[in-house]
Amino acid sequence: GDDVFKKEVLEKLLKSKEDISMVIDKKKRYTQEDAKVIIRDNKIIKASKDIDLKLANGESVGIIKFQNGANLRMKEILDKIVRDKKYHSFNYLETIQQLIDSGFKVSFVEIPEKDWSELDFHVDLATIKKYIKPFHKDFLKSIKF
Numbered sequence: 001g002d003d004v005f006k007k008e009v010l011e012k013l014l015k016s017k018e019d020i021s022m023v024i025d026k027k028k029r030y031t032q033e034d035a036k037v038i039i040r041d042n043k044i045i046k047a048s049k050d051i052d053l054k055l056a057n058g059e060s061v062g063i064i065k066f067q068n069g070a071n072l073r074m075k076e077i078l079d080k081i082v083r084d085k086k087y088h089s090f091n092y093l094e095t096i097q098q099l100i101d102s103g104f105k106v107s108f109v110e111i112p113e114k115d116w117s118e119l120d121f122h123v124d125l126a127t128i129k130k131y132i133k134p135f136h137k138d139f140l141k142s143i144k145f
Contacts, residue, residue, distance in 0.1 A: 003062050004128050005116035013063060018107035019070040020099065022047075024058040025113040035060040035093055037108070044106040047093040058108065060093065061116050070104055 013023055022037070022044060030036050036056035038046040047060060066074050077095050081087040100106055117128045 002119050003116055004119055005061070005063070005111075009061075009063065009111050009115055012111065013065050013109050016065060016107065016109055018105070019066070019068045020096075020104055020106045021065045022096070022106055022108045023061040023063040023111055023116075024108045025061060025111055025116070026058050027113055029053070030056045030059060035062065035091075039108065042107075044096075044108055045100065047096040047100065047106070049091055049093060058110075060096075061111065062092070062118070064096070070099070073099060073102070073104065 009023060013021055024037060024039075024044075027034075030053050032049065032053070034056070035047070035049060036051040036053075037044045037058040037060055038051060038055055039058050044058070074095065077098050081090055081095065096106060118124055119128060
């Protein structure tokens, strides 16, 4: 993946007992590129990059835990998607939305925005150096641009 995060993020996620637990952060503002979610009644009811920026109240970090049968349903959805060309442009959030629509509760584990970063562009490296550097020095030394 393209996420860099503190080990505490994974430790917190592994403690979740829910069938599906998505790691999220909450920000003051979201962008079109963000993997946005809408949270109501302590569960995720919508997951998409296409959520109206004013309605989003969380961002998926891209780390999700599946267990207790939810992993098997996710596998079924993924099998369907990879075999049918109409789904080849799907974003992973659309598979999560299919789970929600089929009745699965998608819970979340909230982390501080500074505990993770995506590494997509050169500018992302500055964020990683600012927040993650003390925790991943060896990783940062290995990145060459």
